[in-house]
Amino acid sequence: MAVEELYDKKVKCPVCETQFTSKKVKYSKLRVKSKDSDLLTYYKGENPLKYNVFICPMCGYAATEEKYNDISNDKKAIVRDKITSRWKEREFSTPRVIDEAIMCYKLALNCGDVLAFKKAYNGGLCLSIAWLYRMKNDKKNEGKFLGFALNLFVEAYSTESLINSSIDEITLAYLIGEIQRRLGNTDEAIKWFSNVVSHSLISTKPKIKKLAREQWNLVRENQKG
Template sequence: MEVENLLYDKDCTCPICKNQFTTKKVRTRSLRIENREDDFNVIYKNINPNYYYIWVCPKCGYSSTEKEFENINKNQATILQQSIGVKWNERSFSGVRTFHEAEESYKMALLVAQILKKSKAYTGGICLRLAWLYREAKSPKEEEFLNYALNFFQNAYQTERLDAAGLDEVTLAYLNGELNRRLGRQREAIKWYSVALDHPDIKTKRHIQLKAREQWRLAREQYGHEKDEAN
């Protein structure tokens, strides 16, 4: 099936400049899961929905996730107009996106998040999805953005109300473990998996409980191999 047939146009109004534009969204009924990775990346046949996760206003450059797109006040709008809008070269992200257009959309969303001092959990989520894009492209930048995501997430766990970001402590503790494991930090991974498994809410997250146990054993095994090789 052609990519165009898996997408539809969503009408949007930019909360910054009031420009009306369209952005592509994926028809969920057309998605077919091929694989689920342990850091929550879902791989689909025929299309990668992450290409269209960020909405970008073609006129002023304002970029955000759909959920956060209208979550902006007048003061923030003024700040973005002065910092991004005056430098932005108008261009459209409304068609079928290339890898480089998807990459740019995430980098713009990260810039906006930085300027507006968005939550660490939100910013970490954007970094993680960008890392997934780089993974698909087999780019070495994957590790760089996994690192960024991990730093944001670990700080978020300690300092933020996670429910406001659509996360919970059990899931984020597990994810911190998995990102540490993928980055070769097995001792830290074991610690974070244990945080998830020892959390009082773990029994309400059965799928996370099972996955955390499995990955805890894997990290212990990998850590043992590292110690053997060091001796």
């Protein structure tokens, strides 16, 4: 593991105010190698995906870096009541192998679930877990977490506002279509790719438009068999 790719980010827990450090990949060291059709990016060296979750060693509050400080006082009380009460102090400041990264995401997913964070956010955690399983070639668990991500994304799409969310409506619809395709649900995949391509704002997302067309063609070709 190339430790010099990583640095210590100082974080202050918004729940218990403990200061701790969490590893991050230096931006200057990031070199994209390839991308999967469901938007997983591979890098030469460490993948920043592994370090996207911060976990407070003292109270157990876990969330992605982007979400970390976005927690209301009511939800802080829920962390103390439902998470910290069962938490044993432990360290997460070291480099993470893939299994450790999966565990960090699962702790964040448990927090997201207990705190009823948005389904789009919790679905994103499930998709990240599926990606980490893909990196270790564990197809069974990859499929399981793609299924969880799918259910949460479909619910998010029909019931949640995506304002202030890290994902937009078009990208979410594309991901739903692509996960359906990966899980073998051909008709559903076609329906969602069609939604993406005919969306009124699709011209604002040329990369997603191109991907949706490509994956739609792929599904149709496979259908012809």
